[in-house]
Amino acid sequence: MTVPFMRAYAKYVIKICHKRGAHAIGGMSAFIPVKGDPTLNERALAQVTEDKQREVNDGHDGTWVAHPGLVPVAMDIFDKAMPQANQLGKQLIDFEPEAADFVAVPSGNRTEQGLRRNVSVTLGYLEAWLRGSGCVPLYNLMEDAATAEISRSQLWQWVHHDGKLADGRSIAWSLVDKVITEEVDEWKRRGVTSSTLFEAADLLRELVVSKELPEFLTLKAYDKLIKKGL
DSSP, X not given: OOSHHHHHHHHHHHHHHHHTTOOOEEEEEOBOOOTTOHHHHXXXXXXXXXXXXXXXXXXXXXXXXXXXXXXXXXXXXHHHXXXXXXXXXXXXXXXXXXXXXXXXXXXXXXXXXXXXXXXXXXHHHHHXXXXXXXXXXXXXXXXXXXXXXHHHHHHHHHHHTTXXXXXXXXXXXXXXXXXXXXXXXXXXXXXXXXXXXXXXXXXXXXXXXXXXXXXXXXXXHHHHHHHHTO
């Protein structure tokens, strides 16, 4: 939430909501408690704290979290910074974003690690979704359909718009297809051997090779559920 275009829309939500007398609710911090690893757990709590502190400082009137165990963390931050019922009086009059602020392209490199994470997260989410679970903890984050949508859309965009990795390799379909196969094997190595894993891989391939970007991945996924009679 710290890249320029996300900062712009987060603050604009507050500005417009408060202008109309509506409460502005912050986003969900996807970090969740990590059992069995105090270091990672502390890091997750620190990230949630940073996210919620930024939200209340910006002017949000409330927030939400990905795990019940994080409610006290968010409550403590908001109670201290917002002892009153809301922040409707915070109008952000001086904040005047322009259209370009909402579409500013973030800086950074495309890496093989990022490519693999996009593939792995989409596979992991779809595999669970096809079994009936809509919220899935992956890599110590609580993921929902929005994350899978972002990941598969990036893959589609890179393949169809000549994306390049930082090392110069083209993100061609052949590379993505190879990574999908390898990440399926990685999920199998972790003990995921259900038929839905292979259905998820087939669906991801279909989404990425499609000439036009499919509007929603869940629309195609629903077709698979219907065929199963679920």
